[in-house]
Amino acid sequence: MKYWKKLTREQRLVRIQNALKDNVNFSTDASLGYPASKLDGKVFYDDAPFLKDAPVLQTFVANPNHIGCHTYGRSEKAFKGTQEIEREVLDIIATDIFKAQPGSYDGYIAPGGTEANIQALWIYRNYFINEYGAKPEEIAILASEDTHYSIPKGSNLLLLDFIKTPVHFKSRYIDETALEGLVMAARMAGKKYFIVVANMGTTMFGSVDEAEVYTDLLKKYGLTYKLHIDGAYGGFVYPFSNTGSKLNFENPDISSVTIDAHKMLQAPYGTGIFICRKGLIENVLTKEAEYVEGMDLTLCGSRSGANAIAVWMILTTYGPHGWAEKINTLHMRTNWLCKELDALGIEYFREPYMNIVTIKSEYVPEEIALRFNLVPQKHDKNNQWYKIVVMDHVETDHLAQFTEAFKNGMPEGEKSKYTAITENITEDTHFVRY
Numbered sequence: 001m002k003y004w005k006k007l008t009r010e011q012r013l014v015r016i017q018n019a020l021k022d023n024v025n026f027s028t029d030a031s032l033g034y035p036a037s038k039l040d041g042k043v044f045y046d047d048a049p050f051l052k053d054a055p056v057l058q059t060f061v062a063n064p065n066h067i068g069c070h071t072y073g074r075s076e077k078a079f080k081g082t083q084e085i086e087r088e089v090l091d092i093i094a095t096d097i098f099k100a101q102p103g104s105y106d107g108y109i110a111p112g113g114t115e116a117n118i119q120a121l122w123i124y125r126n127y128f129i130n131e132y133g134a135k136p137e138e139i140a141i142l143a144s145e146d147t148h149y150s151i152p153k154g155s156n157l158l159l160l161d162f163i164k165t166p167v168h169f170k171s172r173y174i175d176e177t178a179l180e181g182l183v184m185a186a187r188m189a190g191k192k193y194f195i196v197v198a199n200m201g202t203t204m205f206g207s208v209d210e211a212e213v214y215t216d217l218l219k220k221y222g223l224t225y226k227l228h229i230d231g232a233y234g235g236f237v238y239p240f241s242n243t244g245s246k247l248n249f250e251n252p253d254i255s256s257v258t259i260d261a262h263k264m265l266q267a268p269y270g271t272g273i274f275i276c277r278k279g280l281i282e283n284v285l286t287k288e289a290e291y292v293e294g295m296d297l298t299l300c301g302s303r304s305g306a307n308a309i310a311v312w313m314i315l316t317t318y319g320p321h322g323w324a325e326k327i328n329t330l331h332m333r334t335n336w337l338c339k340e341l342d343a344l345g346i347e348y349f350r351e352p353y354m355n356i357v358t359i360k361s362e363y364v365p366e367e368i369a370l371r372f373n374l375v376p377q378k379h380d381k382n383n384q385w386y387k388i389v390v391m392d393h394v395e396t397d398h399l400a401q402f403t404e405a406f407k408n409g410m411p412e413g414e415k416s417k418y419t420a421i422t423e424n425i426t427e428d429t430h431f432v433r434y
Helices: 009-022 049-053 055-062 077-097 113-132 150-158 176-188 211-220 305-344 366-371 396-409 412-422
Strands: 105-110 139-144 161-165 193-199 224-231 254-260 272-277 356-360 385-389
Touching (some): 009 055, 077 305, 113 150, 113 272, 139 176, 211 224, 305 396
Parallel strands (some): 139 193
Antiparallel strands (some): 356 385
C-alpha cells in the first residue's frame, strides 16, 4: 500500500489537531469575511472536557467548510489543514483500493452516494456536449433494472433518457440479448452517446455487473460512452473479498467510481465519495462562483470537513490488513447463513463475494420478516424478495436465531416437506447461481 497506513490513537489525534491548527480558528482569529463560523458555542460547547480525546468531534465543532475540489487547483485557504486530510483519504481510496496511478484522479467527499452518482452523470453529459457538440436528446444513460434509484433521479434532473436493462430473475445477470436490442433501438432513435453505470453491489441483491457486457457491445457498434462504477455499497467490500476484481482504474474503460463511507465503513451519514480520472471534473465548473477561492466543481458546494476526518480516522484505525480481516469475518458469517439456508431448502440469491443474501419472499413468513426487520424489494403485495445485509452488528448468533425461527415456526407438514428436500442436498448444492 502506498498511502494506507495503520496509525496509533496518539498519531491520529496529533494529526487531526495539527490540521485544525492550519485551519482558521473562528474563536481567536480576526476572520471578518467568511459567511461561516464554528458551531454555536451556546449550544455546542467547545470547551467540553471529553472533546480533547475526540478528534472527530473537535472537527465537528470547528465546522470546516470543504467547498470545492481539493485535488484540482486551489481551495479555500481558511480550511487548508483539514482539506489536506480529505486529499489523503482520496489517495488511499483511489490508489490503494481502486489501483489508480498517483495523481491521476480528481474527486471529493460528497454528502452521500446519490449525489456522487449524479455528479458522474452531470460530468459525462457536459463532457459529451463540450467535446462532441452533443445535444441532450442524443445522450442516454444505460444501466440495469437493479441499479440504485439515484440513477433515474439523475436522469430526471439532467433531462436525459434512462435505458433500463432487464436482468435474469434468478442470477441477476444482465440480459445480454435484451441489452443489445435496447441499444439498437436507442441508436435508431438517434442516441449517439451513452453514460454507462455498472454496479459493484446493488442495493437489493449485492449483485456485481460485468462491465464488459456493456462496453464490448458499445464498441461493437462504434458507439461513444463513458463508464461509471456505482460501488456505493460494494466499494469497501468487493475489492477486499475478490482481490482479482477488474472493477478498478487498471481497466482503461472505467472513468469514475462512487463509494459510500456511511455504509460498510460506518462513517456518519451522509458520506459519499466520488473519484474520476483527470481531465473530466472540469466539465462541471461553476464559473459564477467567483467569490470562492479556487473552483467549485461539485454539485453540493459547501460540505462538512468533519465527514472527511471521520473517514480518515476509520481507515487509519484499521489499516489495510485490519480492514481485510473485518471483511473476511463478515464473509464467513454470510457463508454460514447460506449453508443454513441450503439445509432448509430455501432459495436465495447471493453474489459470492458480497455480504448480502436476498431470499425469495415465498419462503419467508410475514411474521419472520417483521421480527427480523428484513427489507423487502417492494413494500406491496408484489414483493418477490427479502434481503439480509450481514453488517458488523449482525453476528452469527443473530443469524442462528433467524434460521431457528424457520425450523420452530414450521407446521409439521411443512417440516416434513423441507426434510424431503434436504435429503437430496449435498455439500456442494447451492441456490446461488442459475
